[in-house]
Amino acid sequence: MNTTKVSRPPISSLQQPNEAERLEVLRNYQILDTPPEKAFDDLVRLAAYICGTSVSLVSLIDAERQWFKANQGLEKYSETHRDAAFCQYAMLSDDVFEVHDTTLDPLFQQNPLVVNDPNIRFYAGAALMSPEGLPLGTICALDTQPRMLTEQQRDALRILAREVVAHLELRRARLQLEQEQQKLEGLLRMANNAAETMFVGSRNEIFVKQDHKLVRVHTDDIRYVEALGDYVNIYTSRERYTVYSTMKELEAKLPVREFARIHRKYIVCLDRITSIEGDLILVDTGRSAERQTNATSVPIGNSYKAALLSRLNLI
Structure with a gap:
């Protein structure tokens, strides 16, 4: 099997976003620690099918952890410490971030997820970029065997990343609409109560x-x-x-x-x-x-x- 690594930008040269602003945008989605949702579960299943891997995740990078909104093949984990997250590097890449064999990559060969269970050997992740241009996390495919994606698979991963962001935006819009509706209903109740009070005081x-x-x-x-x-x-x-x-x-x-x-x-x-x-x-x-x-x-x-x-x- 060909385990030659595809060239990728050195981590030190990847553009670092304003972390406080990035975290604010992420938390505005109100998605961290929410229950599984079919739309995201379907996308990770599709990523695993396309990439031929046993594991696929929608991973969101919080201040000190990576949290999995959708998870196929790694269900015993709901999150890991950010220091162990492949995705914290992948989300800063301009393109699909791919590690063909983690045991041959100095950046990851001592990673606890490589050395210990679940013994990750392959990783490929595409960044989830918000409309503000800030990275939220990745959709990624992982395996316990070294491998290499084809260009078609990488392109599919890019498309899936955009789909994840589209669902995040739809979800945020729906929540905002529900919150605005609740506010409106509250105002209407207040107005009705006020009108009723005025009516009671002046009914003739x-x-x-x-x-x-x-x-x-x-x-x-x-x-x-x-x-x-x-x-x-x-x-x-x-x-x-x-x-x-x-x-x-x-x-x-x-x-x-x-x-x-x-x-x-x-x-x-x-x-x-x-x-x-x-x-x-x-x-x-x-x-x-x-x-x-x-x-x-x-x-x-x-x-x-x-x-x-x-x-x-x-x-």
């Missing part, structure tokens, strides 16, 4: 169902509300509306500052209270045909009296 009308139609009732025309089992009577200055509802539901729809629950069966408009006599309240219900003021007496529940008195301007 309700709709009641009468004879198969909805009737608008202005709350400033409501004198008092009376519960009757599963129904409530709403008394205005001119009409009485009977609706299927509970006192709790209706109380929630009325302006809090204008109405008070004074009994388990009664809600009154504070502005329509004309007097309080013992355990009774007189409520102005409007004027009769003779232009005389009509008043209706409504009982006060003992448990509601203190709260009612605290809301009145007593002298």
Whole structure:
């Protein structure tokens, strides 16, 4: 087998990126330590098929480790220390970085992954270059036997590297879209809550169902509300509306500052209270045909009296 090494740039001459900037770009992908994903797993399987190797990886180079996003043939490892990573050199190369026989290469012959399990003898990696032009890691093919790639295999590895980056970009775009959607949903919830709060504080009308139609009732025309089992009577200055509802539901729809629950069966408009006599309240219900003021007496529940008195301007 031909084990002559293909010429490659000396490591000292490879361009070193700004490491802080490179790491920031890598971490912006939010991919480190994420579960396996089929898109990346498929690409390493394809790399192993094309290159005829037993191992293929998508390796991302973090500050002190190489972490495998996709892994075929080296499943017992999820990461290694960066010092042992072939990929930290391959990602700095302008082209496919290939080591035909690691035992003959001074840079790698003492590497723990060569000397010990898994006894790597062959390595070929193509850099994953971000759109900013910064290396993130590699897609690589490894084997326990020395070998040499054909030019077609090297070209395929270059293509696969671009595909990995394309999937990284799609993944990042999807995450950003999801995050923006979550922010938008949060803003909408805040806006809805604010609108609801404003509505609760300023609502001045309700709709009641009468004879198969909805009737608008202005709350400033409501004198008092009376519960009757599963129904409530709403008394205005001119009409009485009977609706299927509970006192709790209706109380929630009325302006809090204008109405008070004074009994388990009664809600009154504070502005329509004309007097309080013992355990009774007189409520102005409007004027009769003779232009005389009509008043209706409504009982006060003992448990509601203190709260009612605290809301009145007593002298």
